Amino acid sequence: MSTFLGMPTAPRGVGHLRGADPFPVAARRALGNSQLRRNLAKATTTIRAKRARVVGELPDWEELREAGRSIKAHTLAHLDEYLEQLEREVTARGGAVHFARDATEANRIVTALVRATGSTEVVKVKSIATDEIGLNDALAEAGISAIETDLAELIVQLGHDRPSHILVPAIHRNRAEIRDIFLSEMDDVDPELTDVPSALAEAARLHLRRKFLSAKVGISGANFAVAETGTLCVVESEGNGRMCLTLPETLITVMGIEKVIPSWTDLGVFLQLLPRSATGERMNPYTSMWTGVTPGDGPQQFHLVLLDNGRTAALADPVGRPALSCIRCSACLNVCPVYERVGGHAYGSVYPGPIGAILSPMLTGVEDNASLPYASSLCGACYDVCPVKIDIPSILVHLRARHVEEARSASRVPSGEALTMAAAAWVMASPSRFAAAQRGGRLGKMLGRGGVIRRLPPPLSGWTQARDAPVPPRETFRQWWRREHGPDDGGAGS
């Protein structure tokens, strides 16, 4: 078994990859919020149905998924080469490329770049990478205000809240809540604002228009970067991205190193996979692409910040590596029975849901997000919808093993769970010990009332808080078999 020492993980104390509470604690809190439960169930059910409809239209969907998977696998296997090619091409076309080892370094680079422009306000395109590193906080400390221009991100920012979904960051809010946020936080809002969606959108549009026209610096993430020409690509729905990417004098793009793809042909595959998986649309309304700097047109300064922040550590894990193939569509969130009940905040990271449960621990090191790989029933719905075929359930199981192995090598005293598992394995490894344990299990009968057990001691008390447990029957299967058929039968070893 391999260990993953040597590759730096995302540092503590900066950014948003770690929650304050372990998942079960944060999840319990979320489960108690009935408004959240209703909003989430409604939103995820709607998106699920839309996605299923448009994916069903394509006879070659499975071939597209396989193409997406293999392009990503190939790119990750040659990541060093494609990053160098990307750097060369961006530089040759008038852009500047910066490599950032981690969140701290990326924040320092971006802050210095904004400072150099003399600007104290930036407009932002929705970007999870910049939220991952806590860029807005870092800019605020430097006296620079960052304005989120994606409608949902704006709702989150104005509500002093945290995003709870990769694609729909305010999925936990309904329109009545959004109206209340706008009324209390938007200085230029009409006090008669209703909660009709078009009225809410219009209020945001008016508020943002002034910001777009005055901002000198735009900050974005990137969905894809095409190595062969140094072209960046942002996919969006609202047009705010197009504004931020074209109007400011300076554009700074922060992008995880795994977002590079080799060629335009490859881009064609992902531009089919992403919108159908993400919003359930055949094509998203705005796809912006830019290559370096074009004199007299668009931003005249372009900086690309390539972010590691634990990605190389993730790359070093051969089983978990495909997590870096993620194109941030959120399809796995929308089908996840766990996400649907608890929402994104319970995961404590900018990457929630099934993909977050594997990606966050891989970026931070498993010990810093140890409860996340267990935040899944392993139902497999995520794997079925993933447009790049990331086998999330298998990676969850792998990370659980990494967690157990790392805990085992870190401490001399095994946990209660480890002792229970070892004891159970010792019993189960031998049919005679197993049969003896089954007879001992008849003691369970004493706990039972009316054929069921209503209360078990910890850790099984979690079961009986809401579910009866069966009373072991008078006769096990193997006792019955022996009685009916005689002592032994069949197997090769018998």
Add this chain to the structure above:
Amino acid sequence: MRIALFVTCLADTLYPQAGKATVRLLERLGHEVVFPSAQTCCGQMHVNTGYQREALPLIRNYVETFGGCDVIVVPSGSCTASIRHQHSMVANRLGEAELARRADELAKRTYELSELLVDVLRVEEVGAYFPHRVVYHPTCHSLRLLRVGDRPLRLLRNVAGIDLVPLTDAEGCCGFGGTFAVKNADVSTAVLADKMRNVLATGAEVCTAGDSSCLMHIGGGLSRLKTGVRTMHLAEILASTRDDGA
């Protein structure tokens, strides 16, 4: 056909009726069932909780116990899936290449009950009689790891007297997830609540599935709330006949 039964540790210990029904059903269809007594557990709980090293002896035991059998039936989708998808993975990871090879070999001869009936024995009408309103929950691992599709439903539709009713959001998880049900008991319960709501809405007397573990979960909730709906393994319904006075 001579069929070896891997009854699973859960059915052996807590739900022997699922194992007995499997035997009764296959014998009624004219097959010989054997029970290699050295069998214990597939190791799925250990693997899925992160204890792969502990699972290795269990995997070895499965491979050694069933190595000489031509066809193995398992009345559990998730244990079959563990044998098929996890045994060789764990063995390889722990440097046991030869065990992994044998495990892969054996996995090809290991079938979940509905797979065995429909694909190997080529039977969809098993001569069962079960005059009750029944709802079928297609468990996640049968559905997404084994891809059994509608095989269990085809078998159920051929049961005489049955009133088989559809389940809303049938493909949604019941929230069990092995040790997930204990480690994340609150979330597990919340998922279960919706599954129970859908089951109750059908007015069914019986909720069935191909996995005793999911049924233990759904049944545990239905029992706690005194809903009057009972859970039965698919094998129990398929084994029922007019003689049972069912």
